[in-house]
Amino acid sequence: MPGPKPEPVESDSQLPARADVVIIGGGIAGVSTALELAERGLKVAICEKGKIGAEQSSRNWGWVRLSHRDPREMPLMVESVRIWKGLEQRISARTGYDQCGVVFTSADNTALEEEREWVDDLQEYQIPAKMLGRDEALGRFPGLDINIRGAMMNPHDGRAEPQLAAPAIARAVQALGGTVHQDCAVRVLETAAGRVSGVVTEKGRIACDAVLVAGGVWSRLFLDNMGIYLPQLRTKNTVMRTSPVPDGPQETLKFKEFAMRRRADGGYTIASAAASSYQLTPDSFRLMRAFLPTLRNEWRSLSLSIGPSFLEGLRTPRRWGPDDITPFETNRILDPEPDTAMIDKVFAFVQSAYPAFRDAEIVQRWAGYIDVLPDVIPVISGTEGVKGGMPGLFVSTGYSGHGFGLGPGAGRLGADLILGSTPIVDPKPFRLHRFTDGSKIAPMAGILRR
Template sequence: MKADVLILGGGGAGCSAALHLAQRGARVILLERGLVGSQASGVNHGGVRQQGRHPAEIPLALRSRQMWSRMRDICGTDSEFEACGHLKLARNEAEEAELLRWNAKAAEYGLRPRMIGGNAIRTEVPAFSDRVVAGSLLEEDGAANPRLLAPALARVAREAGATILERHAVTGMARQGDDFALEANGETFIAPILLNTAGYWGGRVAATFGEPVPIESLNPNMLVTEPLPAICPHNLGVVGGDVYLRQISRGNVIFGGGRGESDASIPVSRPLPAPAFNAMARAIEILPVLRDAMVIRSWTGIDGGMPDALPVMGPSRTTPGLIHAFGFSGQGFMLGPAVGAVLAELVLDGRSDTSLDGLGIERFAGHAAPAEDPWKTRLE
């Protein structure tokens, strides 16, 4: 089966790319080993935040936040997006200084977070403990339901003409002349362009084409409580990121911290008790009202983590036609819509006005290649 563009991976970025490419007339085939949105894009906390981003990610975050405001027009649902504000908390003077440093950098990009001192922050949210000494509120940030985004993007991409094939695990990959050839479910898929949006497995794709990176499996340990009375209207984070939480409209508090475990070769993942208890303790430290809350479910998934916690995004340095967008290190849900739009521009226009400076794969040049071929078979 031939196409103009092959996309490997059906998370938010891959499905957004399929949609934007198909809307501009490109013939697109997306291959997903499971179901769209079943890994990192669908199992995260749901934060839609610009606050706290590394400067290299801020251009993507700015563009994606604009798209979140139009998400219902883009894919038929707002994915329960709410601009409830992202409030990042400091628990000591050093963390407060870190908030001030980021706020100064954010102003260079037109962002205007509001710094809130210790007394004022407990006036706004009386449930905070004395452990909270300050906070930075970016009111235009918010949260959404990660279960809804990728399936909605995939549905509209199909309507626009994209072929999206779930339960198609790629078992062979190679160059055939100027084309890429991917084997899945006994069929060969061919195109001159390959978008690598395969999350953790994106590292395997890069290694296959001579660009190994030090990617690790990252498994966010997530939990949710029973419905509770209203506690805080904002999506909450802390400097250092050891706990993050938000209360949804039904009253449940979704929170996370630490890491679960996984076997990415199957793939399967599971949360772990010790990180869960640690996350509970961290949450109670800042919101003592959660002490008696009942946790009703926990989960995790598989994402790709990079040493600098930044994604690999941009053209391959070894293989013409290969474009990477993987390794979002637990921070890619909010960025996914803009990542897909940028990928479509790189394919069809050869450029994008959204800066990718600092995200290229060349920053890992010289990393050792894996000892074995990462694919079970290799097409010749």
């Protein structure tokens, strides 16, 4: 069963000879940055090795949440929600955004106290999250029978449609004079006088003044070919969608066994709220030292295994030039096999606990790869001061499962950095050189489970 199909975007017929900025990657972060730049009058070209939004930007849960955010991400997420609210009007297209609220249930007193702490943290941003007692929480989901002690409800959390959002933004970039080039991998950068001067794609050259690498799980491979260090690994998450559920809830729900949110088509996206799957790769060993703090905090939230990913990593070329076929051209779209047994077990639990879902059917199952950095927050940064970096080269990647909601805000911050404008938030937490300047690198405990 193939992965979800994002709305199609028509590629521009010819590469431009020149652009102000080339965006490498057509996911939510890349197209959002392109939109910001195009609205400010720059000529932008988006180069995507596959299709716009075809990897994790269309495979995620579709949550746009302020809750359970790393404090370092929180200012950017607040700005991102502000952008989401006006995005459909701004681009004259549907993204499916709805500030529906999310209910985070707690199965024991320890988890309940953690949710109380989240409520307190959110007050700093004037976000009216509140605690619910057991009966009040379950009363929002008539018929649901799960064992909980209570819940946190945040009415400012929301959802959007992953298969709609990135394509809609890309088409808006085209309407502003930008160009989109799919099945068009960037092979290498060109430089002049120590700074970016262009890119060489499989279809030809584009001269430019700046490049943004927003390649998701592919970003490490691209940057490594240039000698730039990015400690990035990937985890796999399996998701499913159901047929329409007429009496299903409007609010998004998270329980220790599952997470669900209503879709625009009346069905539901459902995923496990338990461990993510991680197959060891050669990079697991190359980056073991960088990820030790992450593993100490997060080992319970990962299901480790050895499988095809290890051999795939061994076979993947790590060096190439402008005339070589690159790994981005031999694997256009990552479409990993879903964990069918696991997700079917999750759905069986939902059906047994929630009568509204007993007649629902599984319409589709899929999996996607999430790009993860050691501190589980992204890089949105220039590369000057980093070995192999240079003026004009920027990076936006490593969103660690938080990228869909952060995408519009990340796009604005990325555009600010590229233009040298006053950044929308302090960019220091997202700098690339935090991994090499002696900074302490550690995730907020438990963040991968949320």
